[in-house]
Amino acid sequence: MTTNKLTDEQRWCPDVDPITRYPLFMWISHPELGYVPTYGGPYDSYTLTERDENGEFFRHRYDHDRGGWVEDEYVGLIVVEDWLPKDQVELDEYVRDNPTVELQERRNADSAETIYQWRETFKDDSLWDDCTKAQYDGFAKKTDCEVRILYTAHPAPVDLNRG
Structure with missing residues (x-):
């Protein structure tokens, strides 16, 4: 007779899925x-x-x-690229030299546009992710997410000749 009973050592597993964060x-x-x-x-x-x-x-x-x-x-x-920067300087250079298409389109846009963002509420190191307006509305209804709206404007012109 076989059984699916495992010892506590055999049954070790993470408390949450590290990718989805499901418990x-x-x-x-x-x-x-x-x-x-x-x-x-x-x-x-x-x-x-x-x-x-x-x-x-x-x-x-x-x-x-x-x-x-x-x-x-x-x-x-x-995962598009298995690469981690060695320090903040290298990360900043990478982001500057490799902007995403969406980010580049936003930078080149003729008019300012609203950016909708969301993140998980209970995750201390959770970063804000961009989302569509429809996704924003969905996340806003959830109790485990928080949302924000960023209103963007073109940067003010800089006069390099001013002293």
């Missing part, structure tokens, strides 16, 4: 992976997020309403 929900038997921790819940829970050969992140999904594993889900995150 540990429960351990479930997966047909290919064996006994795995799942995160999220209570309606759906997911295995730890994994990275595929293309650099995209996915997770296996357990549907608690159906009582079984369903199609895997992609998280919508891809």
Whole structure:
């Protein structure tokens, strides 16, 4: 007779998925992976997020309403470049020399535009992310997110000849 019972040492896992930040929900038997921790819940829970050969992140999904594993889900995150700056100066140079297309379009825009941003409320080191107006409206309704609006204007002209 086999059992899915594991010792506490065998059942170690992170308290939260480091990619999605979902909390540990429960351990479930997966047909290919064996006994795995799942995160999220209570309606759906997911295995730890994994990275595929293309650099995209996915997770296996357990549907608690159906009582079984369903199609895997992609998280919508891809690592474009495995590079970390050695210091702030190197990061600043990289950002200056490699602006994203959206940021460059914003810098080159003929008129100022509103920037909508969101971040997770309970995460101390959470950075603000840009989002669309529709996404902003959705995040504003959530209790675990905070939102802000940045009103931009063109920089004032600088007269380099002034003394």
